[in-house]
Amino acid sequence: MLILTMTNLEIAKLLRNVAASYEIKDENKFRFQIIAYKKAADAIQNSSSEVKDLFKEKKLSSLPGVGPSISSHLEELLKTGKVKHFEWVMQGIPKTVFPLLDVPTVGPKKAFRLTTELSLKNPETAVNDLKIAAVQGKIAKIEGFGEKSQADILRAISDFFLGKGKTTRMALPYAFEIAEKLVSYLKTHPSVIQAIQLGSLRRMMPTVGDIDIAVATSDPKSAIMHFINYPYKERIIEQGQESASILLSNGKQIDLMTQPPKKFGALLQHFTGSKNHNIKLREYALSKRLSLSEHGIKKEIANDEWKMKNYSKEEDFYKALGMDWIPPELREDTGEVELAIKHKLPKLVELPDVKGDLHIHSNFPIDPSHDLGKNSMKEMVARAEELKYEYLGFSEHNPSISKHTKGEIYNLISRRNAHIEQIKSHIKNVRIIKLLEIDILVNGSLAVDNKSLELLDGAIVSIHSSFGMNKESMTKRVLQGLSHPKAKILAHPTGRMLNQRPGYDLNFEKIFDFCKKYKKALEINSWPERLDLPDSIIKQAVQNEVKLIINTDSHSVSEMNLMRYGVAMARRGWAKKSDILNTLGYNEFIKWLKGGEL
DNA sequence: GCCGTTTTCGGCCCGACTGTTTTCAGTCG
Numbered sequence: 001m002l003i004l005t006m007t008n009l010e011i012a013k014l015l016r017n018v019a020a021s022y023e024i025k026d027e028n029k030f031r032f033q034i035i036a037y038k039k040a041a042d043a044i045q046n047s048s049s050e051v052k053d054l055f056k057e058k059k060l061s062s063l064p065g066v067g068p069s070i071s072s073h074l075e076e077l078l079k080t081g082k083v084k085h086f087e088w089v090m091q092g093i094p095k096t097v098f099p100l101l102d103v104p105t106v107g108p109k110k111a112f113r114l115t116t117e118l119s120l121k122n123p124e125t126a127v128n129d130l131k132i133a134a135v136q137g138k139i140a141k142i143e144g145f146g147e148k149s150q151a152d153i154l155r156a157i158s159d160f161f162l163g164k165g166k167t168t169r170m171a172l173p174y175a176f177e178i179a180e181k182l183v184s185y186l187k188t189h190p191s192v193i194q195a196i197q198l199g200s201l202r203r204m205m206p207t208v209g210d211i212d213i214a215v216a217t218s219d220p221k222s223a224i225m226h227f228i229n230y231p232y233k234e235r236i237i238e239q240g241q242e243s244a245s246i247l248l249s250n251g252k253q254i255d256l257m258t259q260p261p262k263k264f265g266a267l268l269q270h271f272t273g274s275k276n277h278n279i280k281l282r283e284y285a286l287s288k289r290l291s292l293s294e295h296g297i298k299k300e301i302a303n304d305e306w307k308m309k310n311y312s313k314e315e316d317f318y319k320a321l322g323m324d325w326i327p328p329e330l331r332e333d334t335g336e337v338e339l340a341i342k343h344k345l346p347k348l349v350e351l352p353d354v355k356g357d358l359h360i361h362s363n364f365p366i367d368p369s370h371d372l373g374k375n376s377m378k379e380m381v382a383r384a385e386e387l388k389y390e391y392l393g394f395s396e397h398n399p400s401i402s403k404h405t406k407g408e409i410y411n412l413i414s415r416r417n418a419h420i421e422q423i424k425s426h427i428k429n430v431r432i433i434k435l436l437e438i439d440i441l442v443n444g445s446l447a448v449d450n451k452s453l454e455l456l457d458g459a460i461v462s463i464h465s466s467f468g469m470n471k472e473s474m475t476k477r478v479l480q481g482l483s484h485p486k487a488k489i490l491a492h493p494t495g496r497m498l499n500q501r502p503g504y505d506l507n508f509e510k511i512f513d514f515c516k517k518y519k520k521a522l523e524i525n526s527w528p529e530r531l532d533l534p535d536s537i538i539k540q541a542v543q544n545e546v547k548l549i550i551n552t553d554s555h556s557v558s559e560m561n562l563m564r565y566g567v568a569m570a571r572r573g574w575a576k577k578s579d580i581l582n583t584l585g586y587n588e589f590i591k592w593l594k595g596g597e598l
Numbered sequence: 599g600c601c602g603t604t605t606t607c608g609g610c611c612c613g614a615c616t617g618t619t620t621t622c623a624g625t626c627g
Binding site (some may be wrong): 030031032033034035036037039040064065066067068069070104105106107108109110144145146148149152199210212238239240241242243244245255257270271273275278279280281282283284285286287291292293294295338341342 | 599600601603604609610611612613614615616617618619623624625626627
């Protein structure tokens, strides 16, 4: 049997094309199929498991929005490479339509009309052909289009080619910086009573597309005028009575929404999202004859007669629906609404719960296999004291095995231990733990031998080479590495680098079983490009009662502040304080590290 | 086509903005 190697992204795109085809053919007749296909596409694109794996495990229907019909279509797709039903739906729709959907402001209807009116034939060059038509003034002549739409399409295409706008997502901390700068600019104007960043930023998504800002104002006209005059603006995307969007000179889009202070709670709720969370909330509200929007909650008092109620506080908005306030990190429609109704949301871990950081690279000259830290142990301990940590684990990379003999490695680690003992006498409030970040070699063995390992309180193990191994071999390699009694923590377990590489394949069911049985912990790495584990796997780990440790992987003092991002990932993965080992006090933590019962 | 605190049948979020229109369609979040 042929199992097609289509990625989730490719499959999601195909489903969106099916939805678009339905939309072109008869938007009303296929209304709910359109919604269903889009929803399934979202679920597949956001799924942490590959569709082809889910298919092999007969778990396709576990994806929310994938039911009997779509899952049988996906089966057919993976087995034969095509789907009869999809071909039927797409019949009569030129293939040239689909690439045009990637251009901002062009949806199914416009793409179809442009394709047919301009006789665009080649899907490979469709976007460029459209550009040529626009330059030649052919679009403005089409009925329903005009000079302005032609200019809009032309600009959208050039933005698309430049990679501007929606296609690029930036790392969370970078988005934070841009948003903070803009918020402080907004606050300089008297009409702006409050300005807050919302959307994916407030939900602490690992990457952020557009930056969303909410403003409380009694004078939206002035506030929006101030916003669109932002000095770093390249151009205005849209500007209305209560909202506006601008494009910054760095290619990032900022969306602004305003409401008067008495409605600000509803705006916070609306603009924090996610889209799916809001849809779930509104569907639930509707069942209680309530209608939700950024203006507040409308209640049906008589037949089709609605009365609007305002909310200045977000907490009151949720309360009015009969549910608990939901932390933004959970608002992804993954079960949080149902639990909020039952008042059974978990109490999530918080930054002040963290009692220590175990993944710290100092500049001690241990001649490591990978990069050395920039600051001294003393400097990093001083920062740990400021952060009110009880303990700090030094975990430089192991000495390079290509440059050193086993004996030399033993001596280097011994010297580091001696240095730690020496500085300990000057430290009052922080206990030092002697760790090392050790490579798991291709054959699963550790880059440090047993004798040298005895010098350590414990080891963090991780993959830094041969990322291309297949799922089973990589899983075997990792478990082999973790099986040494000193190996207690698996660092950055998926190896992903956001916007750079996807990370290697691991069988997490096996990893979870092993970790639970042998009391190993998985790291949540706070490094902005890593944020590894991903939130969806954290959630599974928590469900499987696997313990986690949030580390910064700091190579300098300033990076020790990154802990908040690791905590954010833990929260997005529904982790409680009790799931995170470095919320334990020193004695209990050491007991776990040395292999004792918890 | 999916799904369930009211349902295995009968529902399916809500509103802002733009351009080309004199009342709306398309797109977006």
